[in-house]
Amino acid sequence: MRRHEPIAAALLAWRLFLAAALLAAPGAVWAQSPPAFTPREENPEEFPAGPGRDDTFYACTACHGFKLVAQQGMNRRQWEEILQLMNEKHGMAALEGKERETVLNYLEATFPPRTPAGGGWQNPFSNR
Ligand code: HEC
Numbered sequence: 001m002r003r004h005e006p007i008a009a010a011l012l013a014w015r016l017f018l019a020a021a022l023l024a025a026p027g028a029v030w031a032q033s034p035p036a037f038t039p040r041e042e043n044p045e046e047f048p049a050g051p052g053r054d055d056t057f058y059a060c061t062a063c064h065g066f067k068l069v070a071q072q073g074m075n076r077r078q079w080e081e082i083l084q085l086m087n088e089k090h091g092m093a094a095l096e097g098k099e100r101e102t103v104l105n106y107l108e109a110t111f112p113p114r115t116p117a118g119g120g121w122q123n124p125f126s127n128r
Helices: 002-024 053-060 076-090 097-110
Strands: none
């Protein structure tokens, strides 16, 4: 299929470019790090600092982006319900003891309900 040759050539050129870029990067070792093209990947530093941030980030991003977590605003009881939901419905390993405290403390302090008490908006997770 001659018509596909330009595409194959472009792909080859791209691979060569990638290889050259990786080899040129100081300290780049094939086995060491995955290619640098992972723009969707999140990083704990993108989220508000606080005790337990990294633990929480890694506990939750095993399955989904942390933005899904950070866009919520809930009180501690509601966060507890979320942890339970992740555990029961989505198969998250139950957080226990100190780890659970750390995660809940961070979530409660960092992503509290956004409206003042008695405000109009009701969190959909609230079942009071
Ligand atoms: C074992 C996998 C798993 C882990 C670990 C996990 N979740 Fe989830 N979570 C899910 C799935 C699956 C969904 C629903 C699908 C989606 O929206 O991506 C979800 C959805 C959510 C939602 C949105 C709820 C909704 O109904 O829209 C929140 C909030 C949430 N997770 C919080 C957390 C927090 C906080 C943690 C870390 C403490 C966490 N999750 C860890 C699997 C997980």
